[in-house]
Amino acid sequence: MLGGGICGLAAGFSLAEHGEQVTLLEAQHFLGGLATTLRGETGAGFDFGPHAYHARNQRVLDMFKEIASDGFPARGKNVRIKFRGKYYKYPLEALDIAKSMSPLLAARAFADYTVESLRRRIRPRQLVSAEDWVVQAMGRTLYSLFFGPYTTKVWGVPPANLAASFAQHRIPHISLAKVVVSSLRKGRAKITGTEHRYAPLVVELFYPPRGAGLISQRMAERIKKANSGNEVCTGALATAIEVDGDRVVAVRYREVPRTEQDGQLALLATGTEEKGNPFVAARSQEQRIACDRVVNSIPLPALVDLLGDAVSDEAKAAARFLRFRALTIVGLRVKRPQALPAQSIYFTNKTFNRLSETRNYGGSEVCAPDETILLCDITCDVGDRIWNASADELGRICAAELAEEGFMKESELAESVVLRSTFGYPVYMVGYERAIDTLMKELLRFDNLVTGGRQGLYKYVDMDIASEMGLAMADHFLSGKRKAEAIGNIPYEDRVFA
Ligand SMILES: Cc1cc2nc3c(=O)[nH]c(=O)nc-3n(C[C@H](O)[C@H](O)[C@H](O)COP(=O)(O)OP(=O)(O)OC[C@H]3O[C@@H](n4cnc5c(N)ncnc54)[C@H](O)[C@@H]3O)c2cc1C
Structure with missing residues (x-):
């Protein structure tokens, strides 16, 4: 299993519950990828933007509910947008x-x-x-x-x-x-x-009181509990995939340090970035795990990099065409019990695109009752002004913009943190379909390697679909079918893995 986001975890969870032996490699020191909750200086929880669960897929919703059976309340969706000076329902x-x-x-x-x-x-x-x-x-x-x-x-x-x-x-x-x-x-x-x-059109959202990351944490625990041979390795950056003919035979990885520093709670990255790679100085000895099947959920271009000379030059060029918009989430701990009249509000003229209050999604225990957590989503590019700004500076900018809207006073700001990712959103540039087509054909060759998830399949999906992709990859390996037989005739648009 490459990548310990919700997709990789769902795949590992399902395979482990079916008695398969699972080893999961995750570069960060925590699990859940974008669907995590990280703790600030007082233990308050900050998500990568609020991650509320919704599901059109009953199997996925049942799985989430079973995993968080001690608390997974639903709330009606209450999301707004400020448009031409007034607040409206979103969309x-x-x-x-x-x-x-x-x-x-x-x-x-x-x-x-x-x-x-x-x-x-x-x-x-x-x-x-x-x-x-x-x-x-x-x-x-x-x-x-x-x-x-x-x-x-x-x-x-x-x-x-x-x-x-x-x-x-x-x-x-x-x-x-x-x-x-x-x-x-x-x-x-x-x-x-x-x-x-x-x-x-989502009308109902589920959110665990202690934060969205609970589901990922629990899935990881269940993988380990299913079999004493199962391993969930954090701080383990996959660095290469060894291939013999068209079969993957081993994965190499390196132990890497935590990416938190100076108010930055995490920086998600693949280790293959030219700019913004937090693992660039990690020089620990590469380790090797022999394997008979690989489920990938790390970003598709990084997967192609890891395959090295096992893939064609055409596929390498196609992978270079795909790009992601980076993400900086500014988390504010604010000294007031509640700040916003909605769960999230979209803005067209602020530094952030979306402002959210986790408590309003159902996160009643993410922080002390007399405080609240606000999350400001900012899309950016690696190395730009937002990417390079400190948590303190971004916290002050966001607090001032929030005060302007009357949601808080700047003096109520108790803590500012940032959560960053080099891969926030797959960017569907004109012509990306051609690149995807090339990659889909190339990957069909590797029968014991499947790839899925928001990054691994390069699809702009939410947690429920990313989890559905993980379950589909597990089902596929359990079915014993060949990849060409299972998905060869399914167009990319409808695929849940490749
Ligand atoms: C701002 C924002 C808000 C969102 N809000 C919601 C929401 O409210 N509801 C919802 O359902 N969805 C939401 N989503 C979407 C949701 O985050 C994703 O659909 C889901 O988390 C994707 O899971 P994944 O496992 O496919 O990918 P990821 O979570 O990105 O996981 C990929 C994992 O791979 C790891 N990795 C990368 N490279 C390597 C390597 N070389 N070696 C080892 N590990 C590696 C990463 O560290 C990461 O943990 C939101 C997304 C964003 C950006």
Whole structure:
């Protein structure tokens, strides 16, 4: 098992419970990857952005509930967005967008939308970029008001550089008529079943009182308990995969130090980064584990690096094309019992993209009752101003912006921490499908190596789907089928592993 995020853990958990011997290698000194909860100076818990569990897959939800059987309460989703100076429900609904506009602007948006709808029917255009897709779906006025600027801020590139499939996957709204109907529905009735599987309309969220990381910790304990031969190794950076012909025969790894320092609770990285690699100085002796099967969940480009000369130059070039947007989460411990009127609030004009309060998700025990934890999600690039700023500096900036909104006083800030990852979001650049196609073909050769998860399959999925991918990889190995037989005819779009 390469990678101890929720995907690798779900795969290991399932294989271990079926009596298979499991060794899991995780580079960090903790488990859970992005789905973890790390402790600050008083023991208060900070997530990589709040990680609330939702599940459309009953098997995954049942697994989460069984693992956290002593407490996994559900709450109705209460997420907002500040748009044009006012707070609205998130995702933004057509009626709210209309309400936020002057009559003149609303008329222009509607005219644009009508023109695009007609054009779509009479003379459909080829949709290459996310910009093309959104403009044809919603019209240029709506695109320029929200989607264009917000996407550029979050992803660091304009939508003209992102693939059309990015928008298609993440934006379920195709017809304004459907959006209006959905706007009028309430609660569960909003779910029509036509939402994209990776961008569902979630109405209920589960969150363990002590923090999201509880599930990962428990899965790791269950893997070890299932068989005394099972090992869950932290601080173990996979450095190479040895291949004989088309079969993986061993994995090499190095022990690496913790990535926490000066208010940074962790820096997730693969060890293959040119910039921002926290393990670059680790020189411990490489160790080798012989194996008969490998489940990978570390980022896909790093997997290709680890395979070295066992893969073609074409595959190496394809892997280099894939890129991730990095992530800096600023965690604030604030001296007041509650701060926000919602679980999370999206902003278009602040340093952070999203602001969240773990307590409002159900994290009643993440910190002392008279304090609260606020998490500010900032997307960035490795080495940029945000990436290099200290926890103190970012804490002060975020606290000042929060005070401006009236959510706290700057004097109430008790602690600032940062959690970083070189891989926060897979960036679907125009042309990435070609690179993926090359990699999918190449990886089909290695029958005893499977890859899945948000990073391992390069899909922008949540914890439930990442776990589903882990379970699917375990099922596959338990089935004894050949990879080509199991997934050879399934397009990437529908694959849960490769
Ligand atoms: C800001 C943010 C908020 C989110 N909020 C939610 C939410 O509310 N609900 C939800 O369901 N999902 C949420 N998600 C998505 C969720 O984080 C992911 O879907 C899920 O955690 C992915 O799990 P994974 O195991 O596939 O990957 P990861 O968690 O990234 O795990 C990969 C693991 O591989 C390890 N690794 C990397 N390289 C090596 C190496 N060379 N050797 C050994 N180990 C290595 C890493 O350290 C890491 O632990 C959020 C994501 C982000 C970025």
